[in-house]
Amino acid sequence: MTTGWSGVFPAVTTQFNEDFSIDLKATQGVQDALVNDGVNGLIVMGTCGENNSLDPEEKRTILKAAVEVVNGRVPVVTGVSEFDTRRAVAYARDAEKLGADGLMLLPAMVYVPKPEELVAHFKTVAAATSLPIMLYNNPPAYRVNIGADVLRQLEDVPNIKAVKESAPDPRRFTDLINAFGDRFDIFAGLDDVALEGLMLGAKGWVSGLTSAFPQESVALVAAANRGDWVEARAIYRWFMPLLHLDAEHDLVQSIKLAEQIMGRGSERVRMPRMPLTGARRAEVTAMVEKAAATRPTLAKKAA
Numbered sequence: 324m325t326t327g328w329s330g331v332f333p334a335v336t337t338q339f340n341e342d343f344s345i346d347l348k349a350t351q352g353v354q355d356a357l358v359n360d361g362v363n364g365l366i367v368m369g370t371c372g373e374n375n376s377l378d379p380e381e382k383r384t385i386l387k388a389a390v391e392v393v394n395g396r397v398p399v400v401t402g403v404s405e406f407d408t409r410r411a412v413a414y415a416r417d418a419e420k421l422g423a424d425g426l427m428l429l430p431a432m433v434y435v436p437k438p439e440e441l442v443a444h445f446k447t448v449a450a451a452t453s454l455p456i457m458l459y460n461n462p463p464a465y466r467v468n469i470g471a472d473v474l475r476q477l478e479d480v481p482n483i484k485a486v487k488e489s490a491p492d493p494r495r496f497t498d499l500i501n502a503f504g505d506r507f508d509i510f511a512g513l514d515d516v517a518l519e520g521l522m523l524g525a526k527g528w529v530s531g532l533t534s535a536f537p538q539e540s541v542a543l544v545a546a547a548n549r550g551d552w553v554e555a556r557a558i559y560r561w562f563m564p565l566l567h568l569d570a571e572h573d574l575v576q577s578i579k580l581a582e583q584i585m586g587r588g589s590e591r592v593r594m595p596r597m598p599l600t601g602a603r604r605a606e607v608t609a610m611v612e613k614a615a616a617t618r619p620t621l622a623k624k625a626a
Contacts, residue, residue, distance in 0.1 A: 326425065326455045326484045326508050328398055329526045330363025331540050333533035334371040336579055337385060339591040345381055346589075351392040353534070353588050360537035363527065363544075364398040365389065366427055370464075371531050371575055374404040375432060376593040383417055390422035398424035400457065406432045408444050412451040425455045427487060427529075435466045442476045449480050457485035457510065464489070471502045478506060487512035487529050488520065491570065496523035514569035518559045521547040531569040534588070535581035535611065536562070542621040554622055561619050564610050573599065580604070581611045 335357060338349035354365055367389045368374040368382055377385070386401050393399050401423045405411040408431060415426055430436060431444055449456055458477075460469040469486065477483050488495050489512035496519070499509055511520030511528045521528065521544065533540035539558055546555035559566075568577040575592060576599045582588035590598050599607055 325505070326457070328364055328400075328425070328457075328485065328508060328510075330528075331361075331533055331537075331544050332364040332366050332398075332400065332510070332527060332529045333357055333362055333537065333540070334366040334369035334529055334531055335389075336534055336575075336582060336588055337368065337372045337377065338589055339593065341591075343591065343593055345377075345385065347384065347388050349589065350385060351388050353582070354389055355392050356587060357534070357537050358393060358396050361541040362397065362533065362537055363541075364400060364424075365393065366529055367399055367401045367423075368404070369402040369427060369459075369529070371534065371578055372402065373575060373593055373596070374402045376596070379410075379414070382414065383421060386418060386423060387421045400425040400427050402427045402429065402459075403448065404429045404432060406434075408447050411444070411448045415448050415452045415454070419452045419454050423454060425457060426452065427457045427459050429459045430465050430467050430469075432465075438470075438473055441467060441469065441473055445473075445477060445483065446480055449483050453482060455484045456482055457487050457508075458483060459487045459489070459512065461487075461489035461512065463491065471498070474499075474503060474507065478503070484508060485510060485526075488525070489513045491516060493519040493523060496520050496525055500524050514566035515563060517566065518543065518547065518555060521555075522552075531574055531578045532562070532565050532581065534578055535585045536565070536614065536618075538621065539619065546622070551622070558619055558621075561614065561617060565614055568607065568610075573603070577607050580607055584608065584611045585615065 338346040462468040485508035511525045543558045579590040583590040
């Protein structure tokens with residue numbers, strides 16, 4: 324029943340030209356660089372990929388390009404973030420045809436569903452594809468909780484295999500494992516609760532700030548996997564000021580600014596998002612520059 328997925332899966336950014344059209348070459352460059360830095364998979368067109376700022380055809384073009392540049396080196400998982408179930412089904416079917424390795428499925432956007440509607444949405448999308456599915460639980464962002472009551476009704480859906488848990492309460496990891504054992508692969512989905520999730524049994528980490536600091540992210544998970552909590556804590560404490568950015572409303576702008584400072588991408592975002600300015604920009608810039616100047620020495624050990 325498992326996905327076989329584990330480790331660091333960065334939620335990669337979508338890169339834009341000056342006119343805010345898709346810069347496909349730069350987007351592939353970001354994806355290729357992350358794979359070369361040792362990440363274990365990619366989440367394409369999640370929140371950091373600005374999914375809901377993309378036209379339907381743009382989504383399919385980006386996914387096709389990601390599959391091409393990754394070329395089977397790691398799994399490519401694409402976000403399914405649509406306004407209704409019909410659109411989600413259509414995208415899931417197309418994603419499978421385009422070569423995606425899995426889906427990260429969100430509740431339908433804008434509308435806040437009742438539990439039975441949430442279950443029906445997930446079951447309908449799952450029935451439209453044979454791809455493995457990771458459900459994305461983020462109650463603060465989407466105003467609905469994929470609780471044990473919902474997951475209990477999805478246990479018999481064979482291709483719903485994983486849960487990205489982005490609730491800020493680390494008790495959720497233990498509660499889910501106690502309730503379901505190994506039925507669902509659990510991934511930590513909030514950067515500043517990542518190590519807690521790994522300690523409590525998460526298989527991996529869907530990360531935002533990995534886009535700026537991939538080597539440290541890979542080393543953090545590797546240290547946790549081998550039980551080297553001294554190194555894991557050291558990396559985590561160094562990383563934490565930046566990891567907190569993932570829990571803010573301007574996380575996409577902050578992460579893309581961090582990418583730009585580290586020479587890994589552009590900070591351009593599509594409206595209604597706008598690049599950081601003023602005191603906030605100065606604050607995030609200072610945080611990234613301090614992190615870059617104080618990067619930890621990473622152990623060269625096998626995970």
